[in-house]
Amino acid sequence: MLDHPSAADLTIEDMRVAHDRIKPHIRRTTVMASDHLNDLTGAQLFFKCENFQEAGAFKVRGACNAVFGLADHLMPKGVCTHSSGNHALSLSYAAGRRGIPCNVVMPRTAPQAKKDAVRRYGGTITECDPSTSSREATFAEVQARTGGEFVHPYNDPRVITGQATCSAELLEQTGGMDAVIAPIGGGGMISGTCLTVSNLAPETAIYAAEPEQADDAYRSFKAGHIIADDAPKTVADGLLVPLKENTWHFVSNHVTDIFTASEEEIIEAMKLTWKHLRVVMEPSSAVPLATILKNPEVFRGKRIGVIVTGGNVDLDKLPWLKG
Amino acid sequence: MLDHPSAADLTIEDMRVAHDRIKPHIRRTTVMASDHLNDLTGAQLFFKCENFQEAGAFKVRGACNAVFGLADHLMPKGVCTHSSGNHALSLSYAAGRRGIPCNVVMPRTAPQAKKDAVRRYGGTITECDPSTSSREATFAEVQARTGGEFVHPYNDPRVITGQATCSAELLEQTGGMDAVIAPIGGGGMISGTCLTVSNLAPETAIYAAEPEQADDAYRSFKAGHIIADDAPKTVADGLLVPLKENTWHFVSNHVTDIFTASEEEIIEAMKLTWKHLRVVMEPSSAVPLATILKNPEVFRGKRIGVIVTGGNVDLDKLPWLKG
Known part of the structure; x- marks a missing residue:
């Protein structure tokens, strides 16, 4: 591949x-x-x-494939993404298993259970407004700041x-x-x-x-x-x-x-x-x-x-x- | 046995x-x-x-063992019992699988979901008050009337x-x-x-x-x-x-x-x-x-x-x- x-x-x-x-x-x-x-x-x-x-x-399948396929030199800056919830916590789970950082942008309105799970797996959350435009703008800022590899929730x-x-x-x-x-x-x-x-x-x-x-x-x-x-x-x-x-x-x-x-x-x-x-x-x-x-x-x-x-x-x- | x-x-x-x-x-x-x-x-x-x-x-295990172990000559009058819920619907399920009648005494206060399931499996419900004494009195009447084999919910x-x-x-x-x-x-x-x-x-x-x-x-x-x-x-x-x-x-x-x-x-x-x-x-x-x-x-x-x-x-x- x-x-x-x-x-x-x-x-x-x-x-x-x-x-x-x-x-x-x-x-x-x-x-x-x-x-x-x-x-x-x-x-x-x-x-x-x-x-x-x-x-x-199910999103842990795609998240694990991206995280465990990542080249070693990309590990220190980890991964980042935006997600309405399940991709965020799945990527946090996968990153935690590989021991690399994970930054996620989530809508303020995402279910509390999903935010709790992201944090339990060691992910860092930045909140945005619940619209595609706000999500993408907030994410651009997070990605620029962290330098993490972008793992898109579904288009990747x-x-x-x-x-x-x-x-x-x-x-x-x-x-x-x-x-x-x-x-x-x-x-x-x-x-x-x-x-x-x-x-x-x-x-x-x-x-x-x-x-x-x-x-x-x-x-x-x-x-x-x-x-x-x-x-x-x-x-x-x-x-x-x-x-x-x-x-x-x-x-x-x-x-x-x-x-x-x-x-x-x-x-x-x-x-x-x-x-x-x-x-x-x-x-x-x-x-x-x-x-x-x-x-x-x-x-x-x-x-x-x-x-x-x-x-x-x-x-x-x-x-x-x-x- | x-x-x-x-x-x-x-x-x-x-x-x-x-x-x-x-x-x-x-x-x-x-x-x-x-x-x-x-x-x-x-x-x-x-x-x-x-x-x-x-x-x-789990009660379907005991109910099936009793119902499918029943001698053929006892089949026409079927089985009867009293139960707070799960034994009633399990016995109804087992009796339905063997094609024999099932009469159950249930407390009025049993969850609606359990009463619905008994009826879906073909069992007949007689309601009693939610006490051991009322349950046993009502059951004696049902057993006398139907002549069914008593399958006690747990002491059998x-x-x-x-x-x-x-x-x-x-x-x-x-x-x-x-x-x-x-x-x-x-x-x-x-x-x-x-x-x-x-x-x-x-x-x-x-x-x-x-x-x-x-x-x-x-x-x-x-x-x-x-x-x-x-x-x-x-x-x-x-x-x-x-x-x-x-x-x-x-x-x-x-x-x-x-x-x-x-x-x-x-x-x-x-x-x-x-x-x-x-x-x-x-x-x-x-x-x-x-x-x-x-x-x-x-x-x-x-x-x-x-x-x-x-x-x-x-x-x-x-x-x-x-x-």
Whole structure:
């Protein structure tokens, strides 16, 4: 793998190298099922529980691939990034494991649980306003000050290649599926899924699921070019960011379709999974089930892999208990 | 195995027969760990996640052993029981799998989630007041009316033998532990744990954990005879019932010690597991962690199996969000 290849240069061999590199630092997460959720959707659902991943999110895969692939001479200044939460704490976890500094820019409004976890892993937080523009301006200042290697939360090919290891495991664990569905924010997980599934199981459909109130990927997909919103608002706080060129490459070439769900549908799906799978997942991770329930004709009778992206939730602010 | 042996007659071979009988109907549940909870306790904790079991609780093991061991001529009238919740829904699940009737007496105050699950599995509920005396009176009427085979929630040797399969799996999955700890209500899980661990790993200590506000097993253990309370009150709604002669046999002969925890300590431990293991467990299942945190000198530096007994929770009434 080149130091900074573009998305189009990535191969399935890069994914395999990444998987070997990160295996000592990640968990091979379990796949769970619920008869009740299968009855409710008419599909056979395989939930890949990345909420049980180190640092509570799939993003530790990409973060570890970037951090442990870093050249030795770059170690003293460490790494830096901006993130709505899970990439920040995943990069802090990976940097802590390698013993290098980690500086992260996070929105003031990020869940307290995610800020606490970043600090527990040894990361240093600089807060910004909850908009893409504020985040990028604050980050420019932090990067100039620290000189750390920038690991973009999703547009970095090293990160995409790390995320790609998740669906490689899911393919092995299920023995194959008719379709895989994952939430889409910036597109890192979906891009990694595309890299692996388009190579190893090209007959498997790849769907993305997005909140209606942050549906820039859906509109980009329909328009054929990237559309970015500033400061969308949704309970699915991991999905606020727009696509970038490297993730757009995968979304535009390999995604079968993108579905959206309302805030109410997302919260209902989240509560259903907590009740019937008995796992703690964050709102972003419930968007795929919400869209499966909303589009039964697409999924009925099929074997569907559902990527549960993370489990970092403020337990004092559960969305179905508001108001 | 005799049809109705006493507790003293049970052997490890009975456990093995039960395990083979119930394997098609139960899950071999996963064992989870958290670096953060290990740091917090100074111990190495292995959480045996019976909240992921069929019907959301370990009790499906004992219920399946009783139901699938039932003689064919007893099938038409089915089974009946009284239960604070998880045994009721587990017996309904088992009876549904064998296609026989199931009548259960449940306290009015049992969590709605548990009542819903009983009905979903095809069980018929008769409600009683939330006291041992009301439960037993109502049950006598139901049993007389239906003629079903009584499967006691914990004092039945068939049930104890089924519960014993849980720690057999845990011993295999961990490769051995210094101690095992489980919640104690009527003592079914602890008795099964004693049957298996005293035979297969006699050097492993067996601890029980109980709410201070329902500490009849603790007081019985210290007094050397069964003490029963009527209508104790605790957030750990699975642990309201007293020991009976068959569970007392195991508790008095094989349990190393019993520890108690306050309501606040139980709720705090429950929230810690939701946050760091990212699993949904019910309050009763958090009592062991609460007592481990309270008695660090007993557990520090040791490998501890923690049996997470169930995951049936009213998500609209989480105890840390009260008031």
